[in-house]
Amino acid sequence: MSIKKVTVLGTGVLGSQIAFQTAFSGFEVTAYDINDDALEAAHDRFAKLVSIYRDEVDGAKDGKADKAAESITLTTDLAEAVKDADLVIEAVPEVMKIKQETYRKLGELAPQRTIFATNSSTLLPSDLKDSTGRPDRFLALHFANDVWRYNTAEVMGTKETDPEVFHAVAEFAGKIGMVPIELHKEKAGYVVNSLLVPLLNSAMSLSAGGYADPEAVDKTWRIATGAPFGPFQMIDVIGLNTPYNILVNSDEDGKKLAAWLKTNYIDKGKLGKSSGEGFYKYS
Numbered sequence: 106m107s108i109k110k111v112t113v114l115g116t117g118v119l120g121s122q123i124a125f126q127t128a129f130s131g132f133e134v135t136a137y138d139i140n141d142d143a144l145e146a147a148h149d150r151f152a153k154l155v156s157i158y159r160d161e162v163d164g165a166k167d168g169k170a171d172k173a174a175e176s177i178t179l180t181t182d183l184a185e186a187v188k189d190a191d192l193v194i195e196a197v198p199e200v201m202k203i204k205q206e207t208y209r210k211l212g213e214l215a216p217q218r219t220i221f222a223t224n225s226s227t228l229l230p231s232d233l234k235d236s237t238g239r240p241d242r243f244l245a246l247h248f249a250n251d252v253w254r255y256n257t258a259e260v261m262g263t264k265e266t267d268p269e270v271f272h273a274v275a276e277f278a279g280k281i282g283m284v285p286i287e288l289h290k291e292k293a294g295y296v297v298n299s300l301l302v303p304l305l306n307s308a309m310s311l312s313a314g315g316y317a318d319p320e321a322v323d324k325t326w327r328i329a330t331g332a333p334f335g336p337f338q339m340i341d342v343i344g345l346n347t348p349y350n351i352l353v354n355s356d357e358d359g360k361k362l363a364a365w366l367k368t369n370y371i372d373k374g375k376l377g378k379s380s381g382e383g384f385y386k387y388s
């Protein structure tokens with residue numbers, strides 16, 4: 106089962122990174138999005154990635170990053186995008202209906218041999234498998250934001266995923282410079298968010314409850330465990346809106362933390378590193 110031609114659906118934050126990293130690693134890549142404006146935005150995202158790779162990634166000078174960007178075929182024609190794909194990586198919005206509709210169309214348009222992988226962070230592949238029409242050739246391949254730096258790729262199938270498909274996708278992840286993390290069964294949050302979300306919530310509970318300031322919580326975590334960043338530094342990088350959106354839709358304790366985040370930070374424009382200030386100030 107050889108993967109050579111890869112199509113990425115959705116060219117937003119993660120889709121653009123996955124397409125770029127895959128092209129940079131020498132694969133033939135097509136990227137699909139819904140309209141010309143989205144493709145224009147993708148073009149800009151690739152240009153930014155070229156400059157980031159030149160600065161941060163070994164071997165990206167001498168035009169390799171520019172060549173990767175130029176090599177990606179951009180299209181708004183889904184049939185054209187997938188007609189010869191060995192692997193389709195789906196990174197469309199985290200909305201069940203959009204994903205299901207995408208897989209329904211994809212199942213009709215892609216060749217029978219094509220493998221489908223979802224990058225969904227919160228939906229399980231079981232939630233989507235029936236829409237694909239080919240549950241044996243479907244699984245999750247979950248990347249982390251800033252794929253060139255935080256290069257885990259969590260591979261998670263359903264009970265129906267063909268083990269050979271699972272193996273081929275894990276091998277592909279390695280070939281594009283990711284460290285494949287294989288999950289033996291489905292778990293909401295995969296490995297990374299199963300660890301991270303409770304840590305971040307506990308940190309917020311400590312500060313919202315008045316036990317310790319964010320700086321003290323971070324300092325404790327860094328010194329006592331040797332970790333380079335504390336949980337509040339991590340939230341600043343993620344952006345405060347993401348934990349807020351998760352917490353506001355959770356239980357009573359979660360809603361209290363969401364209110365604390367909103368009143369003390371979000372309403373004051375402190376949205377995290379990208380806004381210049383979150384729990385910390387950035388120059």
Ligand SMILES: NC(=O)c1ccc[n+]([C@@H]2O[C@H](COP(=O)([O-])OP(=O)(O)OC[C@H]3O[C@@H](n4cnc5c(N)ncnc54)[C@H](O)[C@@H]3O)[C@@H](O)[C@H]2O)c1
Binds near residue numbers: 116139207
């Ligand atoms: N942002 C992250 O940090 C992150 C990390 C890991 C996984 N993910 C997952 O990746 C997926 C995409 O997230 P994102 O942050 O890149 O979102 P995004 O909003 O930045 O990008 C989504 C893209 O999909 C396009 N799109 C909209 N409707 C579409 C359709 N019907 N068909 C094809 N494309 C369509 C949009 O135009 C946009 O370019 C989600 O499943 C998310 O859970 C995101």
